[in-house]
Amino acid sequence: MESQKDSHRIRVLLDEQTIAKRVHELAAQIDADFAGSEDLVAISVLKGSVFFFTDLVRRLQTPLRIDFFQTTSYGSGTTAGEVRIKRDIDLSIRGKDVILVEDIIDTGWTLRTILDLFRFRGARSVKLCALLDKHESREVEVPIDYSGFRIGKEFVVGYGLDFNERYRNLPYIGVVEMAEK
Ligand code: IMP
Ligand code: MG
Numbered sequence: 492m493e494s495q496k497d498s499h500r501i502r503v504l505l506d507e508q509t510i511a512k513r514v515h516e517l518a519a520q521i522d523a524d525f526a527g528s529e530d531l532v533a534i535s536v537l538k539g540s541v542f543f544f545t546d547l548v549r550r551l552q553t554p555l556r557i558d559f560f561q562t563t564s565y566g567s568g569t570t571a572g573e574v575r576i577k578r579d580i581d582l583s584i585r586g587k588d589v590i591l592v593e594d595i596i597d598t599g600w601t602l603r604t605i606l607d608l609f610r611f612r613g614a615r616s617v618k619l620c621a622l623l624d625k626h627e628s629r630e631v632e633v634p635i636d637y638s639g640f641r642i643g644k645e646f647v648v649g650y651g652l653d654f655n656e657r658y659r660n661l662p663y664i665g666v667v668e669m670a671e672k
Contacts, residue, residue, distance in 0.1 A: 501648065501658070501665035505640060510622075510650060510664065513639050514543065517620065518550035520637060521590065525553045530587045530615070534580060536605065537561040538659065539594030542651045543622045543639075547592060558582045560591075562601055569597065570630075574604040585613040590637075594651050595623040598630040606633065623647065623664070 525531055533555050535544035548557060561578035564570070589609055596602055602619060609617045620637035627644050648654045649661030658667075 499654070499658075500668040501661070502668055503663050503665050504642065504645075504647060505650075505664040507662050510639075511546070513622075514546045515550055517637050517639060518547055521547075521620065522552050524618075525588065525590075528553055528588050531555040531590065532558060532582055532584055532587045533590050533592060534558045534560050536591060536593045536601070537578065539651045539653065540592050540622070541659075543594060544592045547620070556582060560605065562605070564601065569600040574601050584609055586615050589614045589617045591617065591619050593619065593621045595625060595647070596621045596633060596635060597625045597628045599633040600631055602633045603631045622650075623652075 531553055533544070533548050533551075535541060535557070537559050538561070544557075548555065558580040559578065560576075560580050563575050563577045564573045591602065591605060591609070593602055602621070606617055606619065618636040619633065621635050622639035624635055624638045624641045625644060626641050645666045646654065647664050648658035648667055649664045651659055652664065653659045654667055658665075
């Protein structure tokens with residue numbers, strides 16, 4: 492099902508200023524919680540979290556190292572046992588405090604899988620920071636330690652989030668309004 496080129500109307504949901512303000516608040520909260528930590532590793536879940544991640548970590552005062560992790564899932568939606576690792580992290584996280592940075596939590600399967608994996612690898616702690624929480628779509632419980640905004644079930648793009656790999660570079664987050672036939 493090919494989407495029409497450049498034909499989507501995008502309604503702004505969260506503008507640049509609103510996002511920036513919330514990112515600063517989240518960074519302050521994370522700094523307060525990790526004060527004194529020497530072993531923090533911040534991990535971006537690619538590709539959707541890339542802009543959120545770079546904005547967030549540049550605001551943090553806590554010394555940290557960064558790494559990247561990428562998953563894929565088969566089928567149209569994420570389901571149990573269907574999350575595959577596409578790119579693993581380089582760093583060892585054994586004994587380290589880990590903060591996982593994700594764009595959006597939908598069903599929860601992606602983050603549930605990564606959280607379990609990183610705990611299995613011996614991280615001292617694994618915290619989750621998600622810019623968007625589609626709470627009503629949750630199928631499996633994931634504890635979000637730092638949550639940017641709670642949104643409804645609508646499909647959103649921009650600030651890293653895509654629709655068929657498009658719209659990631661929009662500086663704001665918007666709702667894709669599907670054209671009526
Ligand atoms: P989950 O495993 O269902 O929680 O899947 C989360 C992933 O689905 C996110 O990392 C996104 O890549 C993708 N996703 C879920 N909802 C949206 C959306 O509204 N816009 C863009 N991507 C989304
Ligand atoms: Mg993602």
